[in-house]
Amino acid sequence: MWYLLLSAFLFAIGTFGVLVRRNPLVMFMCIELMLNAVNLTFVTLGRQLGSISGQTIVFFVLVVAAAEVVVGLSIIVAIMRRRAGVNADDLAELKG
Amino acid sequence: MVDFLWFVPAFPLLGAVIMLLFGRRIGDPRSGWLATLAPTASFLVVAAIFADLLSKPANEREHVVNLFSWIGVGSLRVKMAIVADPLSITMALFVTGIGALIHLYSIGYMHGDPKYSKFFLYLNLFIFSMLMLVLGENLLVTFLGWEGVGACSYLLISFWHTRNSAAVAGKKAFIANRVGDFGVMIAMFLAFSTIGTLSYSGINEAARGGTLAPVTATAIALLLFLGACGKSAQLPLYFWLPDAMEGPTPVSALIHAATMVTAGVFLMTRIAPVLAVSYHFAPMIIAVVGGVTALFAATIAVAQNDIKRVLAYSTVSQLGFMFMAVGSGAYVAAIFLMVTHAFFKALLFLGSGSVIHGVNHEQDMRRMGNLRLLMPITSLTFLVGWLAIAGVPPFAGFWSKDEVLLHVFANNRALYVVGLAAALLTAYYMTRQVIMVFFGRARWQDHSGEHGAHGDFVPHESPRIMLVPLVLLAGLSVLGGALQLPFTAHTEFLDRWLAPVIEESQISIAGTWAFDNKYLLMFLATVVALVGIAAAIAVYVKRVVRPLEPRVLEQAWYYDTAVSQAIAGPGARAFNAIAWVDLHIVDGAVNGVATLVRRSAGVTRKAQSGFVRTYAAVIGLGAVLLVAWFAWRSIS
Numbered sequence: 002m003w004y005l006l007l008s009a010f011l012f013a014i015g016t017f018g019v020l021v022r023r024n025p026l027v028m029f030m031c032i033e034l035m036l037n038a039v040n041l042t043f044v045t046l047g048r049q050l051g052s053i054s055g056q057t058i059v060f061f062v063l064v065v066a067a068a069e070v071v072v073g074l075s076i077i078v079a080i081m082r083r084r085a086g087v088n089a090d091d092l093a094e095l096k097g
Numbered sequence: 098m099v100d101f102l103w104f105v106p107a108f109p110l111l112g113a114v115i116m117l118l119f120g121r122r123i124g125d126p127r128s129g130w131l132a133t134l135a136p137t138a139s140f141l142v143v144a145a146i147f148a149d150l151l152s153k154p155a156n157e158r159e160h161v162v163n164l165f166s167w168i169g170v171g172s173l174r175v176k177m178a179i180v181a182d183p184l185s186i187t188m189a190l191f192v193t194g195i196g197a198l199i200h201l202y203s204i205g206y207m208h209g210d211p212k213y214s215k216f217f218l219y220l221n222l223f224i225f226s227m228l229m230l231v232l233g234e235n236l237l238v239t240f241l242g243w244e245g246v247g248a249c250s251y252l253l254i255s256f257w258h259t260r261n262s263a264a265v266a267g268k269k270a271f272i273a274n275r276v277g278d279f280g281v282m283i284a285m286f287l288a289f290s291t292i293g294t295l296s297y298s299g300i301n302e303a304a305r306g307g308t309l310a311p312v313t314a315t316a317i318a319l320l321l322f323l324g325a326c327g328k329s330a331q332l333p334l335y336f337w338l339p340d341a342m343e344g345p346t347p348v349s350a351l352i353h354a355a356t357m358v359t360a361g362v363f364l365m366t367r368i369a370p371v372l373a374v375s376y377h378f379a380p381m382i383i384a385v386v387g388g389v390t391a392l393f394a395a396t397i398a399v400a401q402n403d404i405k406r407v408l409a410y411s412t413v414s415q416l417g418f419m420f421m422a423v424g425s426g427a428y429v430a431a432i433f434l435m436v437t438h439a440f441f442k443a444l445l446f447l448g449s450g451s452v453i454h455g456v457n458h459e460q461d462m463r464r465m466g467n468l469r470l471l472m473p474i475t476s477l478t479f480l481v482g483w484l485a486i487a488g489v490p491p492f493a494g495f496w497s498k499d500e501v502l503l504h505v506f507a508n509n510r511a512l513y514v515v516g517l518a519a520a521l522l523t524a525y526y527m528t529r530q531v532i533m534v535f536f537g538r539a540r541w542q543d544h545s546g547e548h549g550a551h552g553d554f555v556p557h558e559s560p561r562i563m564l565v566p567l568v569l570l571a572g573l574s575v576l577g578g579a580l581q582l583p584f585t586a587h588t589e590f591l592d593r594w595l596a597p598v599i600e601e602s603q604i605s606i607a608g609t610w611a612f613d614n615k616y617l618l619m620f621l622a623t624v625v626a627l628v629g630i631a632a633a634i635a636v637y638v639k640r641v642v643r644p645l646e647p648r649v650l651e652q653a654w655y656y657d658t659a660v661s662q663a664i665a666g667p668g669a670r671a672f673n674a675i676a677w678v679d680l681h682i683v684d685g686a687v688n689g690v691a692t693l694v695r696r697s698a699g700v701t702r703k704a705q706s707g708f709v710r711t712y713a714a715v716i717g718l719g720a721v722l723l724v725a726w727f728a729w730r731s732i733s
Contacts, residue, residue, distance in 0.1 A: 019713050028709070093707030 004045040011038035023088035098149040099160040106228040112221040120214030129204035132217035140193035178234035188231035198566035203347040205562035223249035235296040254344040266340035273337035277327015284320035304370040315375035325361025342405040346450030355439040369602035384424025388515040391417030395522035400650035426604030427504030437493035437577040441485035444570035448479035451559040467539035478571040485574040487524040488626040493577030507606040524629025
């Protein structure tokens with residue numbers, strides 16, 4: 002039960018961070034935080050329900066997260082190289 | 098040996114690829130030699146398969162070689178399969194054999210042309226397509242070849258495309274063929290929707306087994322005949338063939354006389370069982386169209402002055418004979434005439450090419466004359482071709498034309514008279530041509546005077562490389578009749594050889610009056626041929642009467658003019674109406690939908706603020722709402 006509360010807390014921090022911070026790198030770290038909060042939930046519930054699937058799926062999430070980090074970080078680095086010190090709200094070229 | 102069948106189309110395809118990639122680098126005479134190798138190699142393979150099949154009993158002479166599964170959608174399964182049976186091997190033999198000879202001839206004829214290697218690329222591609230057409234095991238593979246030869250024909254007719262008339266003639270051939278192809282396509286759809294297969298064995302099996310309704314069979318046969326009319330230049334779609342003579346002469350010989358134009362006859366022979374179960378009027382239509390075309394084209398040929406146009410109309414006329422045979426159920430006779438016609442017509446065309454080459458690209462027969470001493474081998478071989486096409490025994494044309502006329506007589510005597518009249522005119526116009534080109538007064542001097550550039554110009558014999566094919570084809574034109582001598586069943590080789598494919602569709606004439614009196618008919622045909630020759634000699638040498646060459650015949654009964662006026666007048670208005678419907682109603686509907694989408698998008702796109710954090714907030718809100726909704730549902 003405490004583990005679930007912890008993961009919910011972590012998820013909330015992550016969500017809040019994504020919504021309020023403007024530094025792309027920090028937003029990105031917050032997304033990672035949310036992912037790991039979910040992982041924690043999976044492991045907890047997997048243990049409580051005595052099912053191995055909960056732990057298995059965490060591996061998939063880790064792999065996807067790793068791939069996502071590669072792509073996301075390279076995009077961020079590329080953006081930072083072109084426009085140093087930019088924040089997420091300045092990147093609004095796709096405004097309709 | 099039959100397993101090597103795929104080598105047969107593969108060699109010309111390989112040749113075409115090599116010509117495409119390296120042709121220009123290989124250079125003028127050498128690329129021609131290389132390209133000649135391809136059909137020669139194919140010919141050797143086909144000959145080996147022929148010998149192999151011949152050594153087998155008659156009922157084991159059909160082999161299907163599956164290359165790969167081409168199309169497999171739902172119940173439509175089409176294999177890329179080629180078949181070796183007596184019919185396809187006969188076709189492949191003369192396609193590759195004559196193809197190789199014409200390649201050889203072209204090495205000399207095209208020498209010095211700036212697009213030398215490209216010419217051989219097209220020729221190889223043509224041989225490949227033609228082989229797919231005749232070897233194909235189903236309608237779709239045949240259609241692939243059918244379109245391929247059409248495309249090659251277009252490319253080769255307009256080979257000298259800087260000349261406007263050549264470009265126009267190429268387009269004309271292509272469009273006329275499209276009209277026919279549309280028939281073939283609908284026939285394919287019909288065969289698939291009713292029989293459920295496109296393979297010849299399946300279609301013919303359905304026809305033999307009685308599961309094919311006569312009305313469907315009639316529709317399929319007549320639609321395929323529409324395609325055959327386009328490809329084989331029959332009325333009403335014949336008009337492209339005379340114009341196709343704008344292409345280089347070897348092309349006229351290969352595509353527009355010996356091979357491609359016989360594709361229609363081949364196709365009708367392939368589906369002979371379907372023709373056999375269709376209503377009686379379907380074969381009758383084919384025979385009548387053939388007969389009328391034969392006579393119609395022969396009358397036009399009488400008044401032409403271009404050496405190649407005479408031969409072109411003669412080809413149309415001979416193809417008419419073949420369709421008369423097909424319509425009379427005499428498939429063996431049709432194939433027999435097709436093979437001998439390929440020999441002597443290729444010979445005549447190559448001979449005319451040699452003449453054109455010799456007199457400095459002059460094609461008007463009024464500016465030739467008395468060439469026999471200056472071009473001894475060309476004139477000698479041309480004379481052989483002349484005797485063969487005129488139907489003088491014992492040359493090949495006599496036997497084949499006689500076989501056709503015999504069956505036509507048994508089928509319908511009125512058609513026989515038409516055929517005999519066409520045969521008479523054939524002998525007449527061919528004699529006229531021979532006299533105008535090789536005998537009489539030498540008129541080519543006037544020509545050199547007119548142009549001034551080459552004052553003392555003397556026609557010359559062509560190089561040896563062009564004469565070798567002429568001599569070989571002349572030999573075949575003399576001996577080709579031996580394929581099917583009508584004396585006893587034993588001498589009818591072609592009949593026995595083709596029997597496994599078309600025996601049950603062939604209408605037997607044994608026991609009819611015509612069969613019992615075939616020697617009388619043969620005698621009559623000979624007399625008619627000799628009368629035609631004598632009449633031409635009387636008119637053009639002895640000058641007993643003035644030549645009768647009315648303008649209406651020279652202008653081909655104004656058929657072309659009528660067609661162009663119909664297309665330009667009411668036709669153009671109809672097309673404009675269709676274009677209006679397309680522009681305003683079909684396109685209008687499409688454009689309307691597009692406009693609607695653009696307008697509504699203009700409203701909704703405001704939601705895209707471009708702020709990543711807003712998007713994230715909306716996603717989060719949506720997720721919360723979704724969870725809330727699911728929770729509420731599971732509670733209530």
